[in-house]
Amino acid sequence: MATLKQKISLVIVIFSAIICITVPFIMGISSVKIFHRKNSSIFKSMNDSLRVKYEITFSSDKQVFPLFPTLLNSIYSNLGLGEYANVHIIAMPDVTPSDYSMLSKLNDELGFSEKLTLIFYPFTYKIKYKQTLKHVSEATMCRLLLPEMIDKRIDKILYVDTDAIVNHSLR
Known part of the structure; x- marks a missing residue:
C-alpha cells in the first residue's frame, strides 16, 4: 500500500509529464520534431499564417x-x-x-x-x-x-x- 507521500509524488510526476507534453502545443512550437504532424489542423493553420x-x-x-x-x-x-x-x-x-x-x-x-x-x-x-x-x-x-x-x-x-x-x- 502506497503512503500519502508516494501518492502525492506520483501525482506530481504525472502532472509534470502532462505539462511537458502540452506546453509545446500551447506555445505553438511546431519545429519540435516529436510533436510535428504535417497534416495536423493546429500546425496547418499556424503554418499558413506564417x-x-x-x-x-x-x-x-x-x-x-x-x-x-x-x-x-x-x-x-x-x-x-x-x-x-x-x-x-x-x-x-x-x-x-x-x-x-x-x-x-x-x-x-x-x-x-x-x-x-x-x-x-x-x-x-x-x-x-x-x-x-x-x-x-x-x-x-x-x-x-x-x-x-x-x-x-x-x-x-x-x-x-x-x-x-x-x-x-x-x-
Whole structure:
C-alpha cells in the first residue's frame, strides 16, 4: 500500500509529464520534431499564417543541368521555418523529360520537396541569337522572355544564375 507521500509524488510526476507534453502545443512550437504532424489542423493553420513563399527561376541547357542539385541544396539550406519556394526551371530543348524526372526524384529523395516545389517550363520559343560570347548561351538569354513564360499571377520572381550558390536567407 502506497503512503500519502508516494501518492502525492506520483501525482506530481504525472502532472509534470502532462505539462511537458502540452506546453509545446500551447506555445505553438511546431519545429519540435516529436510533436510535428504535417497534416495536423493546429500546425496547418499556424503554418499558413506564417508562410513565406518565394518564387525563384533559372534556366538551363544540358551542359549546366548537373549543377542544379548544388543550387537547390543551397536554396533549401537557407530557407527558414515557414519559408518555401516555387522553383521555376526554364529548360532548353536538349534537356529531356528523363532529366526532369531525375531532378524531381532527387528533390524528393533529399527531402527538399518539403520546402521546394519544382516547376519545369520547356523552352519552345525560336529566338534569333548569335552566340558571340562562349559563356552567354541561349539558355542565358531566355530570361528575357520570363514574363511571357511564367504564370501571369506571379508579380515578383528572383532570377538566379545556374552556377550561383545561395549563402544567406532570401528575406
